Structure formats: C-alpha cells, structure tokens
Amino acid sequence: MQRAADIAEGILAGRKIALARMISWAENSDPRFPAALAELYPRIGRAWRIGITGPPGAGKSTLTNALAIKARAEGKTVAILAIDPSSPFSGGALLGDRIRMEERTADEGVFIRSMASRGSHGGLARAAVDACDAMDAFGYDLVIVETVGVGQAEYDVVAAADTVVVVLCPGAGDGIQAMKAGILEVADVLVVNKADLDGADRLISDLEEAVHTRGIRRDGDGDGDGRWAVPVLQSVAMRGEGSEAILGAVDTHREHRAANDAEGVRRKKRVAQVRRVVDERLDEELWGAGGLADRAESRLRDGATPYDVADGILAEVLGARKHAR
Amino acid sequence: MQRAADIAEGILAGRKIALARMISWAENSDPRFPAALAELYPRIGRAWRIGITGPPGAGKSTLTNALAIKARAEGKTVAILAIDPSSPFSGGALLGDRIRMEERTADEGVFIRSMASRGSHGGLARAAVDACDAMDAFGYDLVIVETVGVGQAEYDVVAAADTVVVVLCPGAGDGIQAMKAGILEVADVLVVNKADLDGADRLISDLEEAVHTRGIRRDGDGDGDGRWAVPVLQSVAMRGEGSEAILGAVDTHREHRAANDAEGVRRKKRVAQVRRVVDERLDEELWGAGGLADRAESRLRDGATPYDVADGILAEVLGARKHAR
Numbered sequence: 001m002q003r004a005a006d007i008a009e010g011i012l013a014g015r016k017i018a019l020a021r022m023i024s025w026a027e028n029s030d031p032r033f034p035a036a037l038a039e040l041y042p043r044i045g046r047a048w049r050i051g052i053t054g055p056p057g058a059g060k061s062t063l064t065n066a067l068a069i070k071a072r073a074e075g076k077t078v079a080i081l082a083i084d085p086s087s088p089f090s091g092g093a094l095l096g097d098r099i100r101m102e103e104r105t106a107d108e109g110v111f112i113r114s115m116a117s118r119g120s121h122g123g124l125a126r127a128a129v130d131a132c133d134a135m136d137a138f139g140y141d142l143v144i145v146e147t148v149g150v151g152q153a154e155y156d157v158v159a160a161a162d163t164v165v166v167v168l169c170p171g172a173g174d175g176i177q178a179m180k181a182g183i184l185e186v187a188d189v190l191v192v193n194k195a196d197l198d199g200a201d202r203l204i205s206d207l208e209e210a211v212h213t214r215g216i217r218r219d220g221d222g223d224g225d226g227r228w229a230v231p232v233l234q235s236v237a238m239r240g241e242g243s244e245a246i247l248g249a250v251d252t253h254r255e256h257r258a259a260n261d262a263e264g265v266r267r268k269k270r271v272a273q274v275r276r277v278v279d280e281r282l283d284e285e286l287w288g289a290g291g292l293a294d295r296a297e298s299r300l301r302d303g304a305t306p307y308d309v310a311d312g313i314l315a316e317v318l319g320a321r322k323h324a325r
Numbered sequence: 326m327q328r329a330a331d332i333a334e335g336i337l338a339g340r341k342i343a344l345a346r347m348i349s350w351a352e353n354s355d356p357r358f359p360a361a362l363a364e365l366y367p368r369i370g371r372a373w374r375i376g377i378t379g380p381p382g383a384g385k386s387t388l389t390n391a392l393a394i395k396a397r398a399e400g401k402t403v404a405i406l407a408i409d410p411s412s413p414f415s416g417g418a419l420l421g422d423r424i425r426m427e428e429r430t431a432d433e434g435v436f437i438r439s440m441a442s443r444g445s446h447g448g449l450a451r452a453a454v455d456a457c458d459a460m461d462a463f464g465y466d467l468v469i470v471e472t473v474g475v476g477q478a479e480y481d482v483v484a485a486a487d488t489v490v491v492v493l494c495p496g497a498g499d500g501i502q503a504m505k506a507g508i509l510e511v512a513d514v515l516v517v518n519k520a521d522l523d524g525a526d527r528l529i530s531d532l533e534e535a536v537h538t539r540g541i542r543r544d545g546d547g548d549g550d551g552r553w554a555v556p557v558l559q560s561v562a563m564r565g566e567g568s569e570a571i572l573g574a575v576d577t578h579r580e581h582r583a584a585n586d587a588e589g590v591r592r593k594k595r596v597a598q599v600r601r602v603v604d605e606r607l608d609e610e611l612w613g614a615g616g617l618a619d620r621a622e623s624r625l626r627d628g629a630t631p632y633d634v635a636d637g638i639l640a641e642v643l644g645a646r647k648h649a650r
Binding site: 318 | 358359362363366367477478592593595596598599600602603604606607608610611612617618621622625626628630631632633634635638639642643
C-alpha cells in the first residue's frame with residue numbers, strides 16, 4: 001500500500017512510475033489522489049496544456065505525435081494523455097497510431113498515457129484534468145490531451161486545456177458539419193490536416209471565411225478584453241509538415257492569454273473541476289449503496305411520478321442545506 | 326400562457342398540438358411539465374417503447390420508417406422520437422431521412438418529433454423519457470426512440486426503452502468494434518441492416534457466434550429469472566424487408582418481459598429518471614446563478630486544491646443532509 005506522500009515525492013524526484021501510479025489513482029477515484037495532489041499543488045501551473053480534438057480519421061494521433069517530436073527538437077519535454085473514444089462505434093481504429101507513439105517513450109522527455117472514456121460515467125473529465133495536474137507537477141513543459149470530438153465528456157476534457165486545437169481534414173463534409181455544429185467555437189487554433197488531399201484548399205478557405213466573415217473571434221472563455229483571432233493552419237502530419245507553425249500558434253496564444261487574465265481563465269476552468277468532483281461525490285452519496293434508490297423505487301410503486309419523488313428528495317437535501325446556511 | 330391542465334386535457338382529447346407543446350415543455354425544463362405529467366400519469370404505461378441505436382450510416386432512420394409503416398399496416402399507432410446527434414462530427418447526415426419521414430405525418434396514427442442532443446448537458450435522457458411519457462399518455466401503441474450510438478447521454482436514452490434494437494450494417498468493421506466495446510450488452514434485438522451488401526453473412530454469423538458462444542443472453546436488466554436469447558435478424562430497410570420479423574421479435578421480447586417482472590424492470594428504469602431529475606435540479610441549485618461558483622473561485626484563489634474546495638461544499642450539503650435525517 002503506497003502512501004500519497006511517497007508518490008508525491010517520487011514525482012518530484014522525476015520517477016515516471018510514480019507519475020503512472022498517481023494517474024491510475026485519478027482514474028480509479030482512489031482516495032489517495034487528493035492527498036498526493038495537495039502535496040504537489042504548489043508545483044502545478046507551469047505546463048501549458050494543449051487540447052487536441054477533431055473527428056475520427058482527421059489524423060489527431062499522427063498530429064499529436066508530430067507535435068511531440070517537434071517540441072522535443074525544440075528542447076521541450078512533453079506529456080501526452082490520449083483519451084480512447086467512448087463511442088462503441090468509433091473505437092479501436094486509433095490503436096495502431098497509439099502503438100507507434102509508444103515507441104517514443106524510450107525518450108526520457110516524453111510520457112504517454114491513455115485513458116479509456118467508455119464506462120467512465122461522467123468521471124472522465126475529472127480524471128483527465130487530475131492526470132494533467134500530475135503531469136504538470138512532474139515538470140513537463142507541454143501537456144497534450146487528445147480526444148475524439150464526440151460527446152459532452154470529451155468536450156469537457158478539451159475545454160479544460162489552455163489552448164484548444166481542432167483538427168479537421170478534407171472530405172466527408174466534416175468542415176461544414178463542424179461549422180454548423182459550432183465546434184469552431186471551442187477552437188483557439190484550427191488545423192486542416194492532410195492538406196495535400198483534394199478539397200483541402202476549399203476547406204481552408206471555408207474555415208477562414210467562417211473565422212473572419214462570421215466573426216468567430218474569441219479569447220478562449222469570453223472573459224477579458226483581448227480578442228483572439230483564430231488562425232487556420234495546415235499540416236501533413238504524416239510527414240511532420242506544419243508542426244512548427246502549429247506550435248508557434250500555440251505559443252502566440254499563450255502570450256495572448258498572458259496579456260489577458262491568464263490566471264482568471266485558468267481559475268474558471270478549475271471551478272469546473274471543483275464542480276465535477278462535487279457532482280461525482282454527490283452522485284455516489286445519493287445513489288450509491290445505501291442511497292436513495294430503494295426509497296425512490298418504493299415511492300414509485302405507490303404511484304408517485306418521477307418528479308414527485310425527486311421533489312421529496314430535493315426538499316430533504318436542499319432544505320437541509322438552506323437550513324444550514 | 327397555457328395551463329398544465331389544459332395541455333393534459335388536450336392530450337387526452339387526442340390533440341397533437343397539445344402533445345407537441347408538452348414535449349417542448351420537457352425539452353425546455355418548463356415548470357408546467359411535472360404538473361401536466363401528474364395529471365396524465367395514470368394513463369402512462371400502455372405503450373411499448375422501442376429504443377433503436379447503432380452507428381452512423383447503419384440505416385436507423387430508414388429502419389425506423391420501415392417499422393412504423395409495418396406497424397401502421399398492422400393497425401398500431403406509432404410515435405417516433407428522433408434524437409439528433411450530439412456529435413459535431415456526425416450530425417446533419419440524417420436530415421434527408423428525417424424529412425422523408427415527416428411526409429408520413431399526414432397519417433393521423435403517426436407522430437414524429439425530433440430532439441436535439443447537442444448542448445443538452447445531461448438533460449437529454451430526462452427530456453427524452455419525459456417526451457415518451459407524453460406520447461404514451463396520448464395513446465400511441467408503439468413509441469420508438471432513435472439515437473446514434475455515441476456518448477453516454479444517447480446510451481441512457483436507449484436504455485430507458487422497453488426493447489433495445491441495435492442496428493449494424495456490413496462494412497467499416499462496426500460489428501467487430503461493437504462487440505469489442507460491449508454494445509451488444511444493451512441489445513435485446515440485433516439487426517443487420519443492408520443485408521444485401523457484401524459482408525452481411527459474415528457480420529450475421531459473427532454476431533450469432535457472439536450471442537451464442539460467448540453467452541450473451543440476458544433479460545434486459547439482469548433482473549428476474551428469465552433469460553432472453555438475443556435474436557440476430559436481418560433487414561433491407563430501404564425496401565421494407567425484415568420489418569415484420571423485427572416487430573415480431575419485439576413482441577416476443579414483450580411477452581418474455583411480461584412473464585419476467587416487467588413492472589419491476591420498468592420501475593428500475595424509472596428510478597433512473599428520478600435520478601436524472603434530481604441531478605439536474607441539484608446541479609442548477611448548486612451551480613446556477615447565485616450558486617457556489619463564486620465561492621469556489623475565491624477559495625481556489627487562496628490556493629486550495631479542487632478537492633479541498635469540493636470537500637468544503639460537500640461537508641455543507643451532505644453534512645446538513647445527514648443532520649436532517
């Protein structure tokens with residue numbers, strides 16, 4: 001039974017096995033995680049966190065790999081957290097890329113970890129942010145979180161990053177769909193990967209038009225006064241092309257943030273993490289073993305509607321809370 | 326300003342416009358919904374609810390349409406709730422099918438409604454079940470809920486149905502991926518659509534092997550003693566082929582349930598709805614305007630970790646609750 005203090009110490013001493021253990025604690029909601037985090041907390045905040053998302057097949061893994069190689073060449077250390085798709089219908093295809101990336105772990109300046117999103121029932125974003133905190137405390141310069149852009153949980157994971165890179169590729173109408181669905185609104189940097197394919201020019205100009213004409217200019221969270229002009233970049237990640245420009249855009253975004261309440265933006269993202277921790281524990285307390293399910297079932301058996309039953313539960317929980325204030 | 330009682334009365338009188346209004350209330354979390362539901366509650370439970378899910382492109386909309394036509398030919402009335410994909414990367418493609426289906430609304434015995442899943446932030450499954458309750462109270466024999474199989478919310482929507490039909494089609498390795506990812510575990514009926522395409526025989530035999538050899542036999546919720554042998558059916562929904570057999574399998578599943586604590590299974594699904602209502606309202610109470618976000622931010626500013634802040638909030642909410650019991 002390892003103690004939280006030992007793991008924290010291991011991380012500060014640069015032992016990857018301690019980092020891996022701490023991330024497992026995050027994934028498993030191990031009670032030792034918060035204690036280890038508390039010890040490491042003063043060391044957190046130095047890393048810049050990049051969230052990478054996009055549709056299946058856009059080449060996110062390849063691009064992540066290319067960015068990691070480029071960042072290493074620039075002397076930066078890199079930790080990668082790859083969220084495996086939660087969709088039962090889109091999983092699996094990334095495994096090959098993953099394995100190729102794992103080969104890079106011989107490099108001491110790179111750390112790669114994957115986290116399954118399926119079955120996480122809402123705890124995914126909380127665990128992913130916890131894992132990034134651990135990677136950050138370890139001392140990596142860049143923390144890259146990569147996720148397929150499906151579902152609310154994956155969105156939450158990416159939205160927790162400092163710079164969000166949305167990767168699209170020509171074909172399948174993804175660019176248009178992304179625009180319609182508002183995915184551009186989360187992007188700080190847009191990348192058209194596979195830019196050597198037919199249709200890339202069209203997609204790039206469509207995206208540029210959307211960014212400029214439709215006025216999609218934002219500063220990340222809508223806070224602060226600074227407006228950020230989302231750049232539309234291109235890459236051929238398979239050949240490493242475009243990585244330098246993308247990392248440059250990330251740096252520029254970082255500087256933009258530094259001039260526009262970077263700490264305030266990060267604190268807002270951290271409030272979201274508090275909320276996830278609270279929600280997860282409330283859920284366990286109210287609906288876990290010995291919770292309210294049996295009582296709810298019995299009231300339903302008596303003919304109460306779900307809203308009637310919920311009202312009773314809420315009156316008890318919130319009534320008590322209000323009373324306590 | 327329409328009153329809940331008027332809408333409930335309209336639904337009992339068979340006015341579709343009242344049903345449409347009540348479903349909008351469900352979508353918008355209108356406070357009149359619970360009141361209308363309470364009036365209608367004794368009328369709910371007669372409809373059989375079919376959940377249809379599967380990967381994009383499997384032909385779910387076409388199959389839903391074909392099943393509705395067949396059910397109408399058998400003299401049954403049908404309500405359809407189509408959940409539009411939440412994924413920014415898979416949306417849009419179904420629109421054509423949707424429009425074709427809407428043409429059938431000239432038939433008084435059919436009601437079609439779509440509900441957007443994007444941006445619902447967890448309220449989707451609650452709203453979808455609410456909508457099904459309203460359709461049920463209206464008097465439809467069958468309520469079909471169709472959703473793309475991505476994300477937890479969509480899964481919850483389908484899991485709330487009485488019979489879950491998972492639709493796959495040859496190609497893209499979806500069958501294998503579905504097996505790996507455990508999607509078969511939610512299926513009461515498996516359908517291989519586009520059964521005239523190459524690879525259909527292989528997919529069917531793979532699924533049959535998975536169902537029989539790997540012992541995927543269940544009774545829906547794991548409750549009761551009855552074991553249900555999941556049938557593997559085929560269809561060419563575009564030509565209406567297979568619909569009769571699928572509806573037959575749904576009927577057989579319904580009879581199986583009737584002999585195996587159907588009410589108990591439904592009540593368990595309804596507890597899940599209570600939980601969704603409670604979670605949604607707790608979330609609004611704790612994190613909505615005037616909630617805890619500002620206080621959390623201020624504690625974070627003082628250097629507390631997210632877990633520290635969460636602990637303080639939980640001690641207040643749950644401590645008070647425990648005190649109240």
